[in-house]
Amino acid sequence: MDERVLTDECLRESPREECGVFGVFGCPEAGRLVYEGLFSQQHRGQEGAGIVVSDGKVRSLKGLGLLSDAIDSAAAAALPGDIGIGHVRYSTTGTARTQNVQPLVGETLDGLWAVAHNGNIVNAPHLRRLFQDGGSLFQTGTDSEILLHLLASPTHRFRDDPIKSACERMRGSYSFLIMSETSLTAVRDPLGFKPLVMGKLGEGRVFASETCALTSIGADYLREVEPGEIITADRTGLRFEWLDGAGRRQARCIFELIYFARPDSLVFGRNVHQVRVLYGERLAEEHPVDADIVISVPDSGNSSALGYSRKRGIPFDLGFIRNHYVGRTFIMPGASNRAMQIDRKLAPLLETVKGKRVVVVDDSIVRGNTMQRRVKSLRAAGAKEVHLRIACPPIRHPCFYGIDFPTSDELVAWKRSEDEVRDLVGADSLGYLSIEGLLSPFEDKGSYCLACFDGDYPIEQGSNTKEVLETGNFLPEP
Numbered sequence: 001m002d003e004r005v006l007t008d009e010c011l012r013e014s015p016r017e018e019c020g021v022f023g024v025f026g027c028p029e030a031g032r033l034v035y036e037g038l039f040s041q042q043h044r045g046q047e048g049a050g051i052v053v054s055d056g057k058v059r060s061l062k063g064l065g066l067l068s069d070a071i072d073s074a075a076a077a078a079l080p081g082d083i084g085i086g087h088v089r090y091s092t093t094g095t096a097r098t099q100n101v102q103p104l105v106g107e108t109l110d111g112l113w114a115v116a117h118n119g120n121i122v123n124a125p126h127l128r129r130l131f132q133d134g135g136s137l138f139q140t141g142t143d144s145e146i147l148l149h150l151l152a153s154p155t156h157r158f159r160d161d162p163i164k165s166a167c168e169r170m171r172g173s174y175s176f177l178i179m180s181e182t183s184l185t186a187v188r189d190p191l192g193f194k195p196l197v198m199g200k201l202g203e204g205r206v207f208a209s210e211t212c213a214l215t216s217i218g219a220d221y222l223r224e225v226e227p228g229e230i231i232t233a234d235r236t237g238l239r240f241e242w243l244d245g246a247g248r249r250q251a252r253c254i255f256e257l258i259y260f261a262r263p264d265s266l267v268f269g270r271n272v273h274q275v276r277v278l279y280g281e282r283l284a285e286e287h288p289v290d291a292d293i294v295i296s297v298p299d300s301g302n303s304s305a306l307g308y309s310r311k312r313g314i315p316f317d318l319g320f321i322r323n324h325y326v327g328r329t330f331i332m333p334g335a336s337n338r339a340m341q342i343d344r345k346l347a348p349l350l351e352t353v354k355g356k357r358v359v360v361v362d363d364s365i366v367r368g369n370t371m372q373r374r375v376k377s378l379r380a381a382g383a384k385e386v387h388l389r390i391a392c393p394p395i396r397h398p399c400f401y402g403i404d405f406p407t408s409d410e411l412v413a414w415k416r417s418e419d420e421v422r423d424l425v426g427a428d429s430l431g432y433l434s435i436e437g438l439l440s441p442f443e444d445k446g447s448y449c450l451a452c453f454d455g456d457y458p459i460e461q462g463s464n465t466k467e468v469l470e471t472g473n474f475l476p477e478p
């Protein structure tokens with residue numbers, strides 16, 4: 001086995017989480033509800049959490065780490081108001097420091113704005129530079145702060161629709177919740193990369209990245225916020241607007257369904273668990289193998305392993321036991337510590353795998369180092385054969401839209417054949433789901449982003465820069 005990939009300084013397990021947003025309007029006890037909504041979306045980000053609530057006066061709580069460490073639930077529940085937004089953060093831009101924890105709050109001549117963002121603004125560096133050239137001071141290292149500067153800019157704030165005008169200056173992926181003292185606005189970028197849904201609680205409205213957050217507070221799911229749609233709730237009711245480019249083309253991030261979202265959520269209108277089961281069934285058709293048991297790499301491999309098992313008629317069993325008390329691997333200093341953390345996190349169940357031909361189903365392989373250790377641990381536990389089945393195609397390209405994939409040359413499948421990856425991770429066989437298989441559950445096959453698999457990016461990194469520089473109309477006017 002080639003050990004080269006184990007020398008990576010960061011032994012991350014999977015593509016890492018991004019962010020989760022949650023907001024309520026017209027719901028008494030907004031602070032308590034937002035806390036609950038964030039708690040059920042903790043899987044989307046563990047670096048920091050924040051809550052902003054308004055009763056006409058805006059108050060906020062935020063901190064680093066898991067929600068329960070960052071914010072006291074009783075303090076959140078005590079925040080007065082019926083409008084609130086919250087955010088759980090995983091940093092795709094900016095480091096883990098309190099200033100970068102969202103919602104970001106800024107005071108403009110029109111009052112306070114608070115913003116919670118899931119996604120990545122690809123032209124943020126250029127916009128930031130233009131604002132800085134005009135004398136603006138930035139308080140955070142995040143791309144999301146750009147929206148506050150745009151909202152404060154005379155170019156946008158004198159418009160009838162400042163949020164629409166500001167959002168149309170940004171390129172990239174964004175699902176935003178934007179709160180003022182008296183309103184809440186939900187916006188999804190025209191390509192619809194990131195999920196955003198709307199629900200109802202009593203007479204109030206609720207917005208969330210995933211439907212599991214609606215369920216957690218007893219809200220009813222109404223529908224997705226459509227790509228390019230702007231929904232504003234205020235004391236006069238609901239208003240609906242559309243961003244330029246809405247309805248032309250969509251590029252939903254298919255990794256939400258593969259890995260990020262919770263299995264009990266509806267994402268892009270589909271139940272995540274059911275889609276993953278279909279992926280497992282399709283994997284069984286595309287890459288059948290004779291084996292004694294099917295096991296999953298928990299938790300995101302569970303549903304696909306079930307599908308593979310059912311389709312092939314091979315019993316599904318627990319092959320790895322997860323230790324839920326192990327911290328995140330990437331914060332451990334030193335490669336040997338991180339490797340130890342990976343081994344601690346999942347322990348092979350000897351009684352299940354010993355002497356068996358084992359099919360292992362996982363959602364994806366990113367760098368390959370973690371999978372290498374998993375295969376090694378199964379062999380050490382006595383597995384006779386180890387056959388890997390991966391419920392997505394090989395990841396060969398980085399993501400610019402908010403998912404923390406490394407650069408191409410850190411991806412194990414970059415410039416490697418599937419046989420080379422198989423040898424590298426030490427498996428007896430390796431089968432990836434095809435692109436056709438990935439799209440097979442959907443009728444609207446052209447509306448998904450597949451860039452990390454095929455390199456066909458819906459937006460180029462830094463696009464619109466030329467237009468911005470030529471028009472110069474991002475510069476705040478004096």
Ligand code: SF4
Nearest residue numbers: 253399403449451452
């Ligand atoms: S490149 Fe991959 S991870 Fe990034 S938005 Fe597209 S499908 Fe999602």
